[in-house]
Amino acid sequence: MSNTRKKTITDTVIENYLNSINPKTGKYYTQVEIADIYGVSKQYIYQKRKTGRYTPSPREVVKQNFPWSVKPEFHNAYIHKRIRDHGEYMASGGKRMSEDKLKKLKGFYERIGKDFVVEYDPNIPPSEYMKLGGFAYRERELKDGDLIIRVNEYTTLTNEGKKLWRMPPRFPSI
Numbered sequence: 001m002s003n004t005r006k007k008t009i010t011d012t013v014i015e016n017y018l019n020s021i022n023p024k025t026g027k028y029y030t031q032v033e034i035a036d037i038y039g040v041s042k043q044y045i046y047q048k049r050k051t052g053r054y055t056p057s058p059r060e061v062v063k064q065n066f067p068w069s070v071k072p073e074f075h076n077a078y079i080h081k082r083i084r085d086h087g088e089y090m091a092s093g094g095k096r097m098s099e100d101k102l103k104k105l106k107g108f109y110e111r112i113g114k115d116f117v118v119e120y121d122p123n124i125p126p127s128e129y130m131k132l133g134g135f136a137y138r139e140r141e142l143k144d145g146d147l148i149i150r151v152n153e154y155t156t157l158t159n160e161g162k163k164l165w166r167m168p169p170r171f172p173s174i
Helices: 003-008 011-018 031-038 042-051 058-065 078-092 099-112 159-164
Strands: 116-120 135-139
Touching: 011 031, 011 042, 031 042, 058 078, 058 159, 078 099, 078 116, 078 135, 078 159, 099 116
Parallel strands: none
Antiparallel strands: 116 135
16 A cells, blocks of 8 residues: 555554454454554554554563463463463453453463462473473462462563462452
8 A cells, every 4th residue: 555544544543443343353453454454564553553652462561571481382281371361361451351261261260279370391291281291280389479370490570570470359250
């Protein structure tokens, strides 16, 4: 499309789309969908948001503060997915999260409760309950404080992460 079209899209327009439901999908607009509408790249939309009154999405907040650099072979591990969902829940209060994600997350919270934390270590072997390995439920220790993750040599905890990786004040109501 022409450069004129590119100039008409502002960070405010992008944020308005991101907070609106796409009638074709019934879900909130994505940056890719907005880029398609305006005939620009996804990167252009991302850069436009960054230069304006940019509010990172809950997923971006999670990505920026994720406690581990998880090896690709563990990306599909159930616990890895639930930890990502947990971060999104903490960053958004559950807004825009699917009912399926919230249901799985509630089960995850009930599983760890006050007694367990999640540990990531790429050397943890697969087991009956962790088919891919890399992750394990560990009994909570005093050193874990109120985090839901175990801090070890594979963990980097940002200040924002210290808030994200705690048990939520309330579980999803499904």
